[in-house]
Amino acid sequence: MSGTLCIDGIAVPFSDGQTIIEAARTAGVYIPYLCHRLGYAPYGSCKLCTVKVNGRTNTACTMPAADGQTVISNSPDLQHDRQRITQMLFVEGNHFCPSCEKSGNCQLQAVAYHQNMLDNHYPHFYAQREMDASHPDILIDHDRCIFCNLCVRASKEKDGKEVFGIAGRGIHKRLVINSPSGKLKDSEISVNDEAAHVCPTGAILVKRSAYLAPIGERIYDGHPISEVACEKAVIRAGEASGYPSCDPTKLTDAPQQNGGPDSHYAATMPPAPDIKHGR
Amino acid sequence: MAAKIKIATTSLAGCFGCHMSFLDIDERLLKLADIVEFDRSPLTDIEHCGPCDIGLIEGGVCNSENVHVLREFRANCKILIAVGACAINGGLPALRNFFKLEDCLLEAYQDGIGVDNPQIPSDPELPLLLDKVRPVHEIVKIDYFMPGCPPSADVFWHYLNALIEGRDPTLPYELVHYD
Numbered sequence: 001m002s003g004t005l006c007i008d009g010i011a012v013p014f015s016d017g018q019t020i021i022e023a024a025r026t027a028g029v030y031i032p033y034l035c036h037r038l039g040y041a042p043y044g045s046c047k048l049c050t051v052k053v054n055g056r057t058n059t060a061c062t063m064p065a066a067d068g069q070t071v072i073s074n075s076p077d078l079q080h081d082r083q084r085i086t087q088m089l090f091v092e093g094n095h096f097c098p099s100c101e102k103s104g105n106c107q108l109q110a111v112a113y114h115q116n117m118l119d120n121h122y123p124h125f126y127a128q129r130e131m132d133a134s135h136p137d138i139l140i141d142h143d144r145c146i147f148c149n150l151c152v153r154a155s156k157e158k159d160g161k162e163v164f165g166i167a168g169r170g171i172h173k174r175l176v177i178n179s180p181s182g183k184l185k186d187s188e189i190s191v192n193d194e195a196a197h198v199c200p201t202g203a204i205l206v207k208r209s210a211y212l213a214p215i216g217e218r219i220y221d222g223h224p225i226s227e228v229a230c231e232k233a234v235i236r237a238g239e240a241s242g243y244p245s246c247d248p249t250k251l252t253d254a255p256q257q258n259g260g261p262d263s264h265y266a267a268t269m270p271p272a273p274d275i276k277h278g279r
Numbered sequence: 280m281a282a283k284i285k286i287a288t289t290s291l292a293g294c295f296g297c298h299m300s301f302l303d304i305d306e307r308l309l310k311l312a313d314i315v316e317f318d319r320s321p322l323t324d325i326e327h328c329g330p331c332d333i334g335l336i337e338g339g340v341c342n343s344e345n346v347h348v349l350r351e352f353r354a355n356c357k358i359l360i361a362v363g364a365c366a367i368n369g370g371l372p373a374l375r376n377f378f379k380l381e382d383c384l385l386e387a388y389q390d391g392i393g394v395d396n397p398q399i400p401s402d403p404e405l406p407l408l409l410d411k412v413r414p415v416h417e418i419v420k421i422d423y424f425m426p427g428c429p430p431s432a433d434v435f436w437h438y439l440n441a442l443i444e445g446r447d448p449t450l451p452y453e454l455v456h457y458d
Binding site for chain 2: 128
């Protein structure tokens with residue numbers, strides 16, 4: 001099935017089998033995410049891509065696109081929730097950007113920048129997690145793991161190896177390595193595996209690849225993640241180029257009362273600030 | 280002429296790098312000096328903070344003195360701003376949070392390589408260390424946050440201008456940096 005859905009007042013076409021986040025990305029409409037990746041099965045663990053679909057809360061990365069859907073993504077309520085989720089990720093692990101080699105190329109950091117996140121809001125856990133530098137080519141800094149499961153899925157589905165797993169629940173949740181010693185050096189992972197390259201943070205790093213790009217030339221120095229993540233230029237509500245706008249109240253016959261203040265938001269949203277590059 | 284706006288600044292468990300970045304507003308300091316006056320600050324050597332409009336806190340909280348200074352600032356400053364990565368999340372000094380305080384002291388003053396006359400400092404004048412370094416928002420209410428290690432001079436300029444003009448400070452995308 002294909003058709004058109006309405007995201008923040010922009011008419012977005014979709015093709016058969018696409019989720020809302022995929023359709024949005026193809027059309028150049030950015031919905032923040034960390035656990036999603038193109039070419040991977042929908043997972044829905046980070047909840048950053050939470051949107052209102054016909055007034056109900058759903059993750060855009062798991063919800064199939066359907067003709068006539070009204071999706072609200074860029075509302076103050078949802079943006080606030082996204083910032084709180086990101087802040088929880090920051091205080092749960094140990095994310096010290098100034099001393100992290102992923103800084104500037106980090107999706108977690110870039111998502112936080114995109115949300116204009118200026119503080120961490122919550123008390124810090126300062127979790128005790130050990131680093132695994134045992135492998136000659138790959139380093140794991142567990143301090144920076146956000147349990148997105150991308151390395152677990154990459155190793156299993158793309159590399160056919162099952163090197164990684166998530167063990168424990170709640171505060172005891174941790175990334176574990178499938179090897180006799182529990183160390184990465186005794187696992188089957190190789191530096192050419194997809195699992196070594198999918199980490200959205202600085203938790204899994206390929207050794208001898210740090211600081212190759214100077215400050216100012218890193219991925220997110222010049223381009224916000226909303227641009228990098230989308231295949232086409234970002235289209236914001238009210239300035240859709242190439243895609244017609246749509247009235248979020250008319251495209252669906254679903255009840256709107258569950259949508260709360262979000263339902264009428266897209267039409268009144270102030271334009272996003274101009275994004276300039278460099279520091 | 281209206282009374283000058285009073286600003287106090289301090290560096291707790293910080294490196295003074297944020298203060299250096301503040302001074303990087305360069306010739307804009309002259310404009311600032313026309314309308315503000317510095318109270319307690321490393322720039323003035325005033326020992327205690329009087330009633331102020333704006334307080335800038337660099338660094339996290341690592342010892343008892345930091346807690347007293349931070350509370351003094353909160354009690355006296357209408358607006359308190361956490362400046363830089365260390366004030367916001369503990370930063371580099373917080374890397375000691377992953378070791379026992381005793382082990383840190385032993386390594387620095389007793390067992391470390393090249394230590395002469397090994398002894399743990401215990402002068403009553405010295406503030407006691409906290410078991411963990413903490414961000415300032417965990418001790419007192421903070422009104423605004425300036426991210427960055429350090430925040431650039433433009434970030435200071437943005438915030439001070441907004442506050443002096445009575446606006447809520449906001450940062451454009453290109454000025455939001457954690458490193």
